[in-house]
Amino acid sequence: MSGIGPLEPGEGTRAWDTAQEAPLGRRRAPLAALYARHRRAVLALAATAAVLAGGGYLYATRPQQPPPPEVPYPAQVVAMSYLRDRATPPGAPARSFSFEVLMRVESGPAVTVTRVTQPYAGLSAAAAPHVPFRTKAGAPRKITITMHVTECGKVPKDAGMPFLEVTLRNTRAIQIQSFILGPHYAQHLSRALKVACSNSGT
């Protein structure tokens, strides 16, 4: 007969070659004697261990306040929108024009504007208030941008989507963000550049 026998012993069966276990009393005697000699100490130790384990577990699983949310990156909380064109401030050089934008910080700590530029060669930009200035959440700030055409040959003939580059800083990071101010700004910029460079051969 071939094959494999039952994997588990059947009911009432027992392996013949299993060694008899030693009497329990003889093996436990030294431990029992030790326990008898130091019963109080053993009990005290066991109780302390149980209390410590319970306390430790309680401490480890104590209700905790979730960590405060991280401060957002400044570019994620700043909105910049074009408002209107403005009169050029007194003392501005010829071929300058101005407009107003609204800066809002939607949440988080105050954001400082450290630089305002624009990307075109042949143009420079300055902000009022002068940089750096801080804006707090819930307190929108109007900023007047004055641009000066330094070289008409290097300004765009037209632009569909011009933007301002603003360097923002808060307690989290410093970021340079391009704010695309939309069609009203694009129209104003194109018109102003045409006027500024209409009588210029440069």
Place this chain on the structure above:
Amino acid sequence: MRQRSLIAITAALAAGALTLTACGSRDSGDKGSDSGNGGTTVTIGVDAPLTGDLSALGLGIRNSVDLAAKQANKKNYVKGITFKVESLDDQAQPSSGQTNATKFVGEPGVLGVVGPLNSSVAQSMQKVFDDAKLVEVSPANTSPDLTQGPNWRTSKSRTYKSYFRTATTDAIQGPFAAQYVYNKAKKTKAFVIDDKKTYGAGLAGTFTDEFKKLGGKIVGTEHINPDTKDFSAVATKVKNSGAQVVYYGGEYPQAGPLSKQIKAAGAKIPLVGGDGIYADDFIKLAGASGTGDLATSVGAPVETLPSAKEFVDNYKAAGYKEAYAAYGGYSYDSAWSIIEAVKKVVDDNGGKLPSDARAKITAAMQNVSFDGVTGKVSFDEYGDATNKQLTVYSVTGGAWKAVESGTYNGS
């Protein structure tokens, strides 16, 4: 004495055990149930290319929607509602997309659909969904006409009120690329190539318009056949044109080999594209010579969004085989916008879905607003995302690295 000792140790152990038990029961009581909520099951459909060249993007969309549904179920976000996801493969083909849209419409349990990837596919699906008042939220379509009508350049008009998207349009993406290329990269001569598809041709068009307005010169244009991978003839034309940059309107399966072949032809100039090439597979296909190539993509860089970190961690923990890819965050937000709309409708109807749930969910979508993976998620009067952030990425050291980030505010 012995008995007293036994009582003492038993009491101490019992106290410890009770303490542990109390902690355990308090903890599990707060977690709620991870299993289904019982009650009604709402199906969110997914339409995306799950096979073929663009499947890396499509599978990322599917998995991210699945993750959103699982998170909603785990949080019991809409009481009495269990969300499930059914995904269909459109193979990036408009005809397949339309078939899938018809199938979703025919299943009463489907109350919202996320997708598709391709704008051309969306065009074939919009009317089917709109007729059934079944809301559709695309995480990836960028063609402006899908929301603002065919004459969007001159007069915007919304055609389909059931269509929404979390992605930014090419009306912003193409010009943003042009501004970067002309003003920052100081490239004034561009060669423009597209794949003749809705997305690619549209993007190439908006780039070209802005680049010319800025004073740049288009020194050549070409259309490629997306079914081929041999672009040597076009590459030679680019080389001979004297272009300083190539703008490609299309997707990464073609853009990668195109970039490689242009450089091999001797034109060591960057290839620039839109979100369709912003994929790790582009870098693999373009090879080492692709270093310095550029892509614009919708949204802020993921590492600057705290909400994105949670999404990335959850996606990893869920164990999906495929990466969430370029549109994972937008797909999660698209699915979550449907979940928010379902919640609004259920809450307004005494905790149950109304009989005209589809129409009500479509209407509710217009006012959805929440902090999503990609920032604040809400929709304007055309169904476009109000969050219009864009980032320029450059291939640096074998990976995409953010080099410029912008925010659009057209108001």
